[in-house]
Amino acid sequence: LSFSFDELLKLPRRSQRVNHYCVEGWTAVAEFGGVALRDLAALVQPDAAAQYVDFQSFDAGYHESWDLETAMHPQTLVVYAKDGERLSPAYGAPARVHSPVKLGYKNTKYLTRIEFMATRNGGHWSDAGYEWFGGT
Numbered sequence: 001l002s003f004s005f006d007e008l009l010k011l012p013r014r015s016q017r018v019n020h021y022c023v024e025g026w027t028a029v030a031e032f033g034g035v036a037l038r039d040l041a042a043l044v045q046p047d048a049a050a051q052y053v054d055f056q057s058f059d060a061g062y063h064e065s066w067d068l069e070t071a072m073h074p075q076t077l078v079v080y081a082k083d084g085e086r087l088s089p090a091y092g093a094p095a096r097v098h099s100p101v102k103l104g105y106k107n108t109k110y111l112t113r114i115e116f117m118a119t120r121n122g123g124h125w126s127d128a129g130y131e132w133f134g135g136t
Contacts, residue, residue: 022104033081046116055108064123102135
């Protein structure tokens with residue numbers, strides 16, 4: 001399925017105030033608003049063989065993959081707002097994935113595609129030597 005940005009905005013919105021931890025050593029508190037990934041998955045109805053999710057970006061070749069269980073965590077959102085405002089390009093506009101159970105490098109900005117997969121693939125940072133799971 002494909003969703004336009006306007007269609008994404010019409011889906012049930014969730015907000016959560018979270019701490020964001022970056023592997024570069026900084027943290028920030030923000031309120032993110034968007035659609036729960038598990039709500040999108042319920043609409044898409046991925047194949048039963050899907051065990052992983054790949055988040056792809058506008059940046060050519062940039063992606064990160066997650067295990068399906070973590071991706072379906074209630075706090076995993078496709079975010080389009082930060083602190084009550086639409087995301088700016090600095091924060092990954094028009095949309096990004098965010099989950100407080102993942103380290104910052106797993107939260108793909110400039111989200112263009114979400115793919116449910118049967119087999120695990122890597123990601124920009126995990127292919128560069130960062131830990132693939134990158135979370136709690």
